[in-house]
Amino acid sequence: MKLKNKIALITGASRGIGKATALLFAKEGAKVVINYFSSKKEALSIVDEIKKMGSEAIAVKCDVSKENEVKEMINKTINTLGRIDIVVNNAGIVYDIPLFERKIEQFKKTIEINLLGTFLCSKYASEQMIKMTNGKIINISSTNAINSFSPDTIDYDASKAGIIMLTKDFAKKLAPKIQVNAIAPGWVYTDMNKNLSKEFIQKETEKIYLKRFAQPEEIAKAILFFASDDSSYITGSVMVIDGGHD
Ligand code: NAP
Numbered sequence: 482m483k484l485k486n487k488i489a490l491i492t493g494a495s496r497g498i499g500k501a502t503a504l505l506f507a508k509e510g511a512k513v514v515i516n517y518f519s520s521k522k523e524a525l526s527i528v529d530e531i532k533k534m535g536s537e538a539i540a541v542k543c544d545v546s547k548e549n550e551v552k553e554m555i556n557k558t559i560n561t562l563g564r565i566d567i568v569v570n571n572a573g574i575v576y577d578i579p580l581f582e583r584k585i586e587q588f589k590k591t592i593e594i595n596l597l598g599t600f601l602c603s604k605y606a607s608e609q610m611i612k613m614t615n616g617k618i619i620n621i622s623s624t625n626a627i628n629s630f631s632p633d634t635i636d637y638d639a640s641k642a643g644i645i646m647l648t649k650d651f652a653k654k655l656a657p658k659i660q661v662n663a664i665a666p667g668w669v670y671t672d673m674n675k676n677l678s679k680e681f682i683q684k685e686t687e688k689i690y691l692k693r694f695a696q697p698e699e700i701a702k703a704i705l706f707f708a709s710d711d712s713s714y715i716t717g718s719v720m721v722i723d724g725g726h727d
Pocket of ligand 1: 498517519570571572623
């Protein structure tokens, strides 16, 4: 088991990539905090699934963009499970709206959940990791951080680019005991993409060398790599997982 007795907090773990990561971490022996915002039923059912696997899990409701709620979530994790060894900053939202129709409120919300949320969870979890002198933080960015695929996700792209620099700055600040890395997925089959048309998906799939979107479990395996000792000499790095793309 790669994460035996580790305590892992995964934001946005009620669905998609976060859910797949929570289940994989539990299979590898971790005790998992399932953070959710609105999907309480889904979060509780993941907790049940993990308990059936013989591991421990708790569900914690928290809006990652709210400082007081993040502090409470970190405190609850430490009070219930004893400490935090791993944080996966995965919670995220996207608006797909023509650039010039983007409302300021939408722009702000995207930045607050995706970027500020990553900052807040990293800041408050790492305060505790510094005391323990070890820890792993894995941030979920996107290939949209690196290339412009669609100006209609401008705030999302900026938030994900910000996550890359936040990863590098935290990696430098928290070294040498705490490692901070990022993953930049391309297209993944999750609810985030459920409104894309069949034609659009077909067109996008053609551009991918491996000719398919990723399954969330394939991203979870890379997150596990960064969370485990297998990545013992890596920090401040960004791993692109896009099935090959120009
Ligand atoms: P998803 O299926 O839409 O799930 C999003 C998760 O984020 C849900 O668990 C949701 O919780 C949570 N969330 C949203 N707002 C939140 C808030 N304010 N506080 C706490 N949690 C919140 O998304 P996904 O596709 O798995 O994406 C996961 C991450 O991967 C995101 O950061 C996304 O940007 C990134 N990513 C995805 C893709 C892709 O193609 N899917 C590609 C590249 C990067 P509730 O349901 O409880 O509200």
